[in-house]
Structures are given as structure tokens and as C-alpha cells.
Amino acid sequence: MCRYVRAFEHAPVFGVSLDKVRFVVFDTETTGFDPVHDSVISIGAVALRGGSIDVHDSFEVLVCRETAGDRDAVTVHGLLRRDLVAGISEDEAASRFVEYAGNSVLVAQHADFDIAMMNRVLKRHYGLQLFNDVLDTASLAKRLEKGPYYNLAHKSGEYRLDSLLERYDIRLFDRHTAAGDAFLTAQLFQRLLQSAGESGIRTLGDLLLK
Amino acid sequence: MPSNTIVERVAADLVRYPPFEQLDQELLQDLASSVSVTYHQEGETIFRKGDQLRECAFMVMKGAVRLFENIDEREVLVDLCDEGDIFGVRAIFARQDYVLTAQVAEETLLYEIPVDKITMLLQQSPGAALFFAREFARSVEEIEHSLTEAMEGAGRDLHGLSCHSFLENETLEVRQVSNVATCSPDISIQDAAGIMAERNIGSIIVVSGEGHPLGIITDTDLRKKVVAVPGSVKEQPVSEIMSSPVYTITGGRTIADMVMLMVKTKLRHFCVTEDGSVDSPVTGIISEHDIITSEGNNPAVIMKAVMQADHRDELREQRDKAESLLRLYISQDVAVHFISSIITEINDALITRAIEFAFADLDERHDGQRPETPFCWLSLGSEGRREQLLRTDQDNAILYEDPPPDREDAVHAYYLELGSIVTGILQHCGFVRCPADMMASNPQWCRPVSVWKGYFRKWVSAPEPKAVMNSTIFFDFRPVYGASWLASELKQDIFAAIDRSRGFLQFFAKNALQNPPPLGFFRNFLVEKSRDHANEFDIKARAMMPLSDAARVLAYELNVVEYLSTVERFKKLSLLIPGMKDLCHEAAFAYEFLMKLRAVNGLETSSSGRYIKPESLDKLERQMLRNVFSTIEKVQKALNLRFQLDYIRT
Known part of the structure; x- marks a missing residue:
């Protein structure tokens, strides 16, 4: 945890070329969609650097919980009770994740939710929250396809992960496991980065609008 | 530690294509965890000719990549890779630069596989080693020799395997095993295995109280479903692991039927029941082994039947049998040179028998008078080269010794009649007539040796492209029946003619x-x-x-x-x-x-x-x-x- 905090001692360099940046594309599976009452069941992530998804640099943990959650979530995520019991504790999971992520840019589909979930866990056990720069693939896709001022409210369906994967011709598999979704999101992000390059986005600052 | 889910996903992609389909699980997972995934758009260059070798080889997961060389400022396409193709294997074997340029032909997803992982794989999996060596051999000469040898080794193994089929006997029906081992569905797997071991059999049929087949347990089931599974599976009833339902047939099937069925269903055991359905009692079982070692599938039997045939219909029947034999051999991966030599033997025997039939006919027509000038029946083209597997057009000719001048016409007429009868029989046996009429029934191709020498000398001394093209099948002549010394004499004369005019070659x-x-x-x-x-x-x-x-x-x-x-x-x-x-x-x-x-x-x-x-x-x-x-x-x-x-x- 200390190592994680220390990794942010230096201010981020937004002028750096996108090729040099390590992105950690991640996804969390939760018991529900309320960051206050629901909790994290599993975290999956894979790193992308220089346009290349590195399978070796990937991450997956299952969180063990005393109560095995409500039935709905169990079916949605395809996790059996014994898988949950076989997992590690919530604080250990959070600590391993931030260790893995370091000061990389975090990328997720509808990132606000996953970040909120992670922050809640970190706050409860360690009294801190994520310092990383964050990028949302849905917003990035929207920005690249329609420009920055497009109103997403009416047609949010177009930017669901399933719709995006279909639109970018990415073969579906393992939906609803955190690691499976992270791998798919990484492939989506890989294509978005390519398209960003064509739109003249060269540096991390360009990408994060900073 | 990398994510299991992602590694398994990548492994599932790799295992769809050679050579990874044959890897065991552990090697595959290790390989998958080392993969990097990259995405490229049309027109992008992966590497250029002269670039330093990368530390990885590439597998196309989606899209297409062109490999080309620039010669005199012109692009020469060398290969197009699509899903499942591997390129850039040069990095595994060579130490210099890329010799080709790889460019993305359409939006592509690549799996980059590190060279050190592949090198490790080469040592652990001979199949994968041969695969990569072959891929590499396409561009590099040095290791081709060892490669060819390796392949020949594989061929020899196949040859050895085929010898099982030679057994002596004479029936043509597949003999079913009638004292079938059966058991009820509730006995333990262990007991069933005990019965199989005791009786030294490879399968046991699980039957209901009335003796109707419910399922089957084979060696393979025991190996895959029991031994591989930890825990006390052996105590469970056989119904847990049996393959069900069983493919049932009626008895009295011919080998040809069974071979077809085996090829079609890809099954290895067939259960014989009273009325052929699963709702009647089991009377026997036929296994792949029974079919392969079936007596009627013995080429020697077919040969004997051909030689003893009394009628052209019998010849046809035997030739059809030879085709079912061919089917069987092909499905069993028997070496081709072995198959083609058997089929050639059978074809030659059939021609011989057809000629004997023809002589019998002619003897009747000519009161037993035959010309004194000996003749030789020639097979031409692929049949002349002993390469015919499936029946194709017949190409044949007759060559006879120069008769005395006053007998020329009579001898020609006689052998032409012979040629007509024989080609007719062959046609009856399924050998279609040659569309270009290169057959012994054509007056032009039923000639004394002096005329044949004249034909070849003309082709050789004054070659014109079209004539050369049309005459190639004649250069593959082979004596099948009669005075083979006539064929040798002709061949020597051709060599001499070629010697005189090098331009022909x-x-x-x-x-x-x-x-x-x-x-x-x-x-x-x-x-x-x-x-x-x-x-x-x-x-x-x-x-x-x-x-x-x-x-x-x-x-x-x-x-x-x-x-x-x-x-x-x-x-x-x-x-x-x-x-x-x-x-x-x-x-x-x-x-x-x-x-x-x-x-x-x-x-x-x-x-x-x-x-x-x-x-x-x-x-x-x-x-x-x-x-x-x-x-x-x-x-x-x-x-x-x-x-x-x-x-x-x-």
C-alpha cells in the first residue's frame, strides 16, 4: 500500500507519448449496482502498453465473503458459492490490485462505477482512494465517434459494452466474469487507441483532455 | 500470476490451429500466458525486409496479412496469411534479418508468441517441432534434408501398420462377434473393467433386463473417463460412463457397407441386434478391428477372385470391392505407395483376365486360330505409372512383333478385335473410354513394333509443342500382358532416338x-x-x-x-x-x-x-x-x- 502511494510522488507527465504509457484495463463484478450497499466479488485486469495487450501482465482475484450474497448476483456472474469462499479477503484483494495497478492509467467500461466501488473498499480498509488517472471507454468511444458534446442520455444503449463490442467486431466470450470483461474491454480500448491516433491524439494529455 | 480466465481464453484460441491443437494442457497454458495481443489496420507494416528479427512469431487471429518481397522494385507476393496462419517463424531459427515484408491486408488481430517459448516447445513437443521446421523449411534450404527424412520415417510407420490386413480367408461378410460380453447398467465400473480384462476384450455392451442395448463401454471410455478422473469413480455404476445410445445394425452386412458406415459415423463399434433397432436383443458386435481384419478386405482374396472369374460381371464386382478396400485404407491412413501397388496389381490381374476372356471369344470366332506373331498389352498414362487409385479413363495400346508382309492386315485385324473386346470389358468394369480414343481398340494405337518406333522417332526428332503434350501418356507405357521384350525393345529405340536429337528433351x-x-x-x-x-x-x-x-x-x-x-x-x-x-x-x-x-x-x-x-x-x-x-x-x-x-x- 505504501509503495502504491509513493508511486504518485511525482506529478504525472501528460506530455508523454501514448506508446510509453501502461494502461491497466480492469473490471469489477459486484453484488449489485449500488456503490454504498453492494460489494466487490471479483476484480480482473490486463495491461496494455504500446498498443499491445500483454496476457502475462494480467490480474484476477476473487473476494471471499462471509455471506455469499443474494441469489441474483450469483447467477449473473456465474460464480458458485464455493468460488467465493475460495477467494481472498476484501482488504487483501484491494491491496493486491493497487500493487498491480501502480501509477498506471486505469481504464474501464463505465469507469465511474468501478472506481466508486474500488474507492469504497479502499476507504473502508485503508482510508484512502485511487490516485490514478482514469479513462472511461464508453466516453472515449462516444468522443471519437460523435465529438465531445454529444448527449449520451437518450441513446445510452449504443455505448453499452455489448453494443460497442459488436460495433468494433470483437468476438464475445466470457461475458460477466471480471477478467473476461476486462480482456474484452482491453481489445475495445486497443481499437479506440488506434482510432484516437488517427484523430491526432498523441500524448497522454491529449487522451485525458488534461 | 496472470489471470486464469484470460489465459484460458487465449489457450482456447490457440488450440484451434496447428500445431497447438496437439499440445497438452500444461504446455498450452504456459504458452497462452506469454502471448501479447496486437491490433493492426489495413496497410500497416508489421515488419520490413531487412528489419532486425523480432523476439516473437505471429499468429493471425482475425484478418489477413500479406508477405511479399521486392524484386526489381516490383512486389512479388509470397504468401497470404489468414486466421490460424503463423508467420515470422524465421525469428525462431535464423539469426539474421527478415527476408520478406509483412503488411496488413485487412484489419487484423495478431497473437505475438515469444520466440523463447516456442523454442522451449520445440524441445517438448516433437509434433510442434516438425510443424515449425516445415514452416521454416519453405524459405530455407539447410534443414530440408533432415525434414524429408523425418517425413519418410512417418511413412514407414504407416507401411508397417497396413500389414495387419493380410489374412487368409474367403468370406465377404463381416463376421460379427456373437458371444458378446454384456452387463447390466448397475454393476460397478470396476466390475465391468474386470470382465473386459478377464475376457481380454475391448468393449462391453450394457443391456437392459430384456437384453436390449442401453450403451457401450470401451477401452477408451475407461481410459478417458475413469483413469483420468480422480476419486472413487470406479465404484460408480457403469451407466455413469457408458456411451449411449449405441449405434445398432442388423447382421449380415458386407465389408463395403461397414466401411462406409465407419467412415460416415466415425464410430468404432457397432452393435448387432435382432431387428437392427435399439429395442431388440443384442446378437453381436462388430468393431473397427473386425472390419479391418475382415477376410474379404484382403487384397489377395480379390486377386484370386479376379483370376478365377468366369464372367465379366464378376470382374466388375471384384473391382468394386477393390474400391471399398481403397476407401478403408485411405480412412486408416495407410501409406499411398502401398495402396497404389495393391490397386495396380488388381487392375493388372483384371486386364489379364479380360484378355483371356477375349482370347476365348476370338478362338470361337476363328476356330482357335491365333496369329503366330506375339503381342504385348501396354497400359499408358497413370495406369502405366502404377498410380491409379480411383478408376479413371482407360489409356492402353497393343504392340506386336512385325508380321511377315503377307500377314500384316490379318494380324492387325486380329489384334484390333482383341483390343475392342478387352476395352469393352474394361468399360464394363467401370473404366471409362478415353475421350481422346487413346486405346487399343483404335487402329492407330494397335500396331507392330516398327510402326510404334516410327511414332516415337517422329515425336522425338521433330517435336512440336502440341504433339509433345499429346504424346506424354505414351512415354509412360508399361507392359501388362504378353511379350514384354517388345516393350523393352521399343524403350531402347526411344532412348537411341533421344540421344540423336537432344533438342527433344x-x-x-x-x-x-x-x-x-x-x-x-x-x-x-x-x-x-x-x-x-x-x-x-x-x-x-x-x-x-x-x-x-x-x-x-x-x-x-x-x-x-x-x-x-x-x-x-x-x-x-x-x-x-x-x-x-x-x-x-x-x-x-x-x-x-x-x-x-x-x-x-x-x-x-x-x-x-x-x-x-x-x-x-x-x-x-x-x-x-x-x-x-x-x-x-x-x-x-x-x-x-x-x-x-x-x-x-x-
């Missing part, structure tokens, strides 16, 4: 270069050097003829007197031309592969097998074909150089 060689091989396949298309894609593949004209033509030219150049097949010619040539030793071995292997592919295709499509739909080929066959194409190209280059054909204009 150049024409002959030029003819062999008419069809350049394609580059390979791209999805369901053939990739051509000149045009882009073509839809169907003529395996005879585009792959087999270039090789058989080349072998023929060289065999005639070097006065090879024996009547050999293309494969045998190449093997002989490898001894006669030391500089082409490795290439000749490679060509022999390539030709065998093509013969087999053609036979498989012919059996599947009930045709001569000549036209192949690229989509019917699997990844490995495509890879093999691609290698074959590059072999053909090398053979053609060698021929070009040897006869200095670049200097000739036609």
Missing part, C-alpha cells in the same frame, strides 16, 4: 513447366502469382502433372529403363543426380501426398477427385499443400536451369 522439359504452382490458399481461395484468387483447384493439372512431367523428362534423359511410378522415378533420380538428391526426395513425398489427397477427395465427392474445393481442406492440409507448391516450384526451377529453358523460345 528441352521441348519435353518446357512442356513440364506449363503450369506453375499456385502460392497457397487464402480462406477459400487459391492465391495465384499472376491473377489474384481462383475458386477451384485442379489438383491434377496444377500440382500432380508438373511433378510427373518433370520426373518423366529426367527419367528419359537418364535412360531409366524400368517402368516406374512418379514416386519411384524421383527416388531413382535422387541416386542418379546427386545435386538434386534432397529435392527429389521432397518431390516424391509431395507426390504421394497429392495422390492421397486426390483419392480422399474423389471418394468424398464420388468423382475422379481432380477438382478440390479449398474450403474442404483443413488447416494442416492447406499447410501441406503450400509446402508442396513450393516443392513444385523448386523442381521447375531446377528443370529450367538443367535444360537452360530460358534461352529457348517456342
Whole structure:
């Protein structure tokens, strides 16, 4: 945890070329969609650097919980009770994740939710929250396809992960496991980065609008 | 530790394509965890000719990549890779730079596999090692020799395997095993295995109280479902692991039926019941082993039946049996040279018997008078080369000793009559008449030896491209019946004629270069050097003829007197031309592969097998074909150089 905090001692360099940046594309599976009452069941992530998804640099943990959650979530995520019991504790999971992520840019589909979930866990056990720069693939896709001022409210369906994967011709598999979704999101992000390059986005600052 | 879910996902992608499909789980997972995934858009360059080698090889997961070379500022396409193709393997074996440029032809997803992982794999999986070596051998000469040897080794194993089929007996029905081992569904797996071990049998049928079949347990089930599973599975009832339902048939099936059924269902055990349904009592079982070792499938039996046949209908029946034998051998992966020699023996016996029938007919018509001048029956073309697997057009001729001048017409008329009767019988047996009428029933091709010598001398001394092309099948003549010394005399005369006019060999060689091989396949298309894609593949004209033509030219150049097949010619040539030793071995292997592919295709499509739909080929066959194409190209280059054909204009 200390190592994680220390990794942010230096201010981020937004002028750096996108090729040099390590992105950690991640996804969390939760018991529900309320960051206050629901909790994290599993975290999956894979790193992308220089346009290349590195399978070796990937991450997956299952969180063990005393109560095995409500039935709905169990079916949605395809996790059996014994898988949950076989997992590690919530604080250990959070600590391993931030260790893995370091000061990389975090990328997720509808990132606000996953970040909120992670922050809640970190706050409860360690009294801190994520310092990383964050990028949302849905917003990035929207920005690249329609420009920055497009109103997403009416047609949010177009930017669901399933719709995006279909639109970018990415073969579906393992939906609803955190690691499976992270791998798919990484492939989506890989294509978005390519398209960003064509739109003249060269540096991390360009990408994060900073 | 990398994510299991992601690693498994990548492994599931890799395992779909050779050589990874044969890897065991542990190696596969290790390999998958080392993969990097990259995405490229059309027009992007992966590497350029002259670039330093990367630390990885590439597998196309989606999209397509072109590999080309720049020669004199012109792009020469070398390969097009699509899903499942691997490129950049040079990085595994070589230490220099890339020799080709790889450019993305359409939006592509690549799996980059680190070289050190592949190197490790090469040591642990011989199958994968052979695969990568083959891929690499396509561009590099050095290791081809060892490669050809490795492949020949594999061929020898197949040959050994085929000897099981030689058993002596005479029935043609598959004999079912009638004292079938059965058990009830509730006995334990352990007990069932005990029965099988005790009776030394490979399967046991699970039956209901009335004796109706419910399922079957085989060696394979025990191996895969029991031994591989931890825990006390052995105590569970057999119904847990049995394969169900069982494929049931009625008794009294012929071998041909059973072979077809086996090929169609891909099953290895068939349960015989009283009325052929699962709702009647079990009376027997027929296994793959029973079918293969069935007496009627013995070529010796077919030969004997042919030689003792009393009527042309019997000949036809036996020839049909030979085809079911062929089907069986092909499905069992028996070596092609072995199959073709058996089929040739049977065909020759059939021709011999047909000639005997014809003589009997003629004796009746001519009061037993036969000409005193001896004759020889010649098979031409592929049959002359002992390469016929499926029945194709008949090509044959009659050669007889020069008769005294006053008997010329009578002798010619007699042998022509013979030729007509024999070709008629052959037609009855399923050998279609030659559309160009190159048959012994044609007055032009039923001639005394002096006339035949005249034909060949003319072809040799004044060759014109069209005449050379039409006469190639005659150069593959082989004596099948009668005075074979006439054929030898003719052959010697041809050699002498060729010696007198060297220009002929150049024409002959030029003819062999008419069809350049394609580059390979791209999805369901053939990739051509000149045009882009073509839809169907003529395996005879585009792959087999270039090789058989080349072998023929060289065999005639070097006065090879024996009547050999293309494969045998190449093997002989490898001894006669030391500089082409490795290439000749490679060509022999390539030709065998093509013969087999053609036979498989012919059996599947009930045709001569000549036209192949690229989509019917699997990844490995495509890879093999691609290698074959590059072999053909090398053979053609060698021929070009040897006869200095670049200097000739036609």
C-alpha cells in the first residue's frame, strides 16, 4: 500500500507519448449496482502498453465473503458459492490490485462505477482512494465517434459494452466474469487507441483532455 | 500470476490451429500466458525486409496479412496469411534479418508468441517441432534434408501398420462377434473393467433386463473417463460412463457397407441386434478391428477372385470391392505407395483376365486360330505409372512383333478385335473410354513394333509443342500382358532416338513447366502469382502433372529403363543426380501426398477427385499443400536451369 502511494510522488507527465504509457484495463463484478450497499466479488485486469495487450501482465482475484450474497448476483456472474469462499479477503484483494495497478492509467467500461466501488473498499480498509488517472471507454468511444458534446442520455444503449463490442467486431466470450470483461474491454480500448491516433491524439494529455 | 480466465481464453484460441491443437494442457497454458495481443489496420507494416528479427512469431487471429518481397522494385507476393496462419517463424531459427515484408491486408488481430517459448516447445513437443521446421523449411534450404527424412520415417510407420490386413480367408461378410460380453447398467465400473480384462476384450455392451442395448463401454471410455478422473469413480455404476445410445445394425452386412458406415459415423463399434433397432436383443458386435481384419478386405482374396472369374460381371464386382478396400485404407491412413501397388496389381490381374476372356471369344470366332506373331498389352498414362487409385479413363495400346508382309492386315485385324473386346470389358468394369480414343481398340494405337518406333522417332526428332503434350501418356507405357521384350525393345529405340536429337528433351522439359504452382490458399481461395484468387483447384493439372512431367523428362534423359511410378522415378533420380538428391526426395513425398489427397477427395465427392474445393481442406492440409507448391516450384526451377529453358523460345 505504501509503495502504491509513493508511486504518485511525482506529478504525472501528460506530455508523454501514448506508446510509453501502461494502461491497466480492469473490471469489477459486484453484488449489485449500488456503490454504498453492494460489494466487490471479483476484480480482473490486463495491461496494455504500446498498443499491445500483454496476457502475462494480467490480474484476477476473487473476494471471499462471509455471506455469499443474494441469489441474483450469483447467477449473473456465474460464480458458485464455493468460488467465493475460495477467494481472498476484501482488504487483501484491494491491496493486491493497487500493487498491480501502480501509477498506471486505469481504464474501464463505465469507469465511474468501478472506481466508486474500488474507492469504497479502499476507504473502508485503508482510508484512502485511487490516485490514478482514469479513462472511461464508453466516453472515449462516444468522443471519437460523435465529438465531445454529444448527449449520451437518450441513446445510452449504443455505448453499452455489448453494443460497442459488436460495433468494433470483437468476438464475445466470457461475458460477466471480471477478467473476461476486462480482456474484452482491453481489445475495445486497443481499437479506440488506434482510432484516437488517427484523430491526432498523441500524448497522454491529449487522451485525458488534461 | 496472470489471470486464469484470460489465459484460458487465449489457450482456447490457440488450440484451434496447428500445431497447438496437439499440445497438452500444461504446455498450452504456459504458452497462452506469454502471448501479447496486437491490433493492426489495413496497410500497416508489421515488419520490413531487412528489419532486425523480432523476439516473437505471429499468429493471425482475425484478418489477413500479406508477405511479399521486392524484386526489381516490383512486389512479388509470397504468401497470404489468414486466421490460424503463423508467420515470422524465421525469428525462431535464423539469426539474421527478415527476408520478406509483412503488411496488413485487412484489419487484423495478431497473437505475438515469444520466440523463447516456442523454442522451449520445440524441445517438448516433437509434433510442434516438425510443424515449425516445415514452416521454416519453405524459405530455407539447410534443414530440408533432415525434414524429408523425418517425413519418410512417418511413412514407414504407416507401411508397417497396413500389414495387419493380410489374412487368409474367403468370406465377404463381416463376421460379427456373437458371444458378446454384456452387463447390466448397475454393476460397478470396476466390475465391468474386470470382465473386459478377464475376457481380454475391448468393449462391453450394457443391456437392459430384456437384453436390449442401453450403451457401450470401451477401452477408451475407461481410459478417458475413469483413469483420468480422480476419486472413487470406479465404484460408480457403469451407466455413469457408458456411451449411449449405441449405434445398432442388423447382421449380415458386407465389408463395403461397414466401411462406409465407419467412415460416415466415425464410430468404432457397432452393435448387432435382432431387428437392427435399439429395442431388440443384442446378437453381436462388430468393431473397427473386425472390419479391418475382415477376410474379404484382403487384397489377395480379390486377386484370386479376379483370376478365377468366369464372367465379366464378376470382374466388375471384384473391382468394386477393390474400391471399398481403397476407401478403408485411405480412412486408416495407410501409406499411398502401398495402396497404389495393391490397386495396380488388381487392375493388372483384371486386364489379364479380360484378355483371356477375349482370347476365348476370338478362338470361337476363328476356330482357335491365333496369329503366330506375339503381342504385348501396354497400359499408358497413370495406369502405366502404377498410380491409379480411383478408376479413371482407360489409356492402353497393343504392340506386336512385325508380321511377315503377307500377314500384316490379318494380324492387325486380329489384334484390333482383341483390343475392342478387352476395352469393352474394361468399360464394363467401370473404366471409362478415353475421350481422346487413346486405346487399343483404335487402329492407330494397335500396331507392330516398327510402326510404334516410327511414332516415337517422329515425336522425338521433330517435336512440336502440341504433339509433345499429346504424346506424354505414351512415354509412360508399361507392359501388362504378353511379350514384354517388345516393350523393352521399343524403350531402347526411344532412348537411341533421344540421344540423336537432344533438342527433344528441352521441348519435353518446357512442356513440364506449363503450369506453375499456385502460392497457397487464402480462406477459400487459391492465391495465384499472376491473377489474384481462383475458386477451384485442379489438383491434377496444377500440382500432380508438373511433378510427373518433370520426373518423366529426367527419367528419359537418364535412360531409366524400368517402368516406374512418379514416386519411384524421383527416388531413382535422387541416386542418379546427386545435386538434386534432397529435392527429389521432397518431390516424391509431395507426390504421394497429392495422390492421397486426390483419392480422399474423389471418394468424398464420388468423382475422379481432380477438382478440390479449398474450403474442404483443413488447416494442416492447406499447410501441406503450400509446402508442396513450393516443392513444385523448386523442381521447375531446377528443370529450367538443367535444360537452360530460358534461352529457348517456342
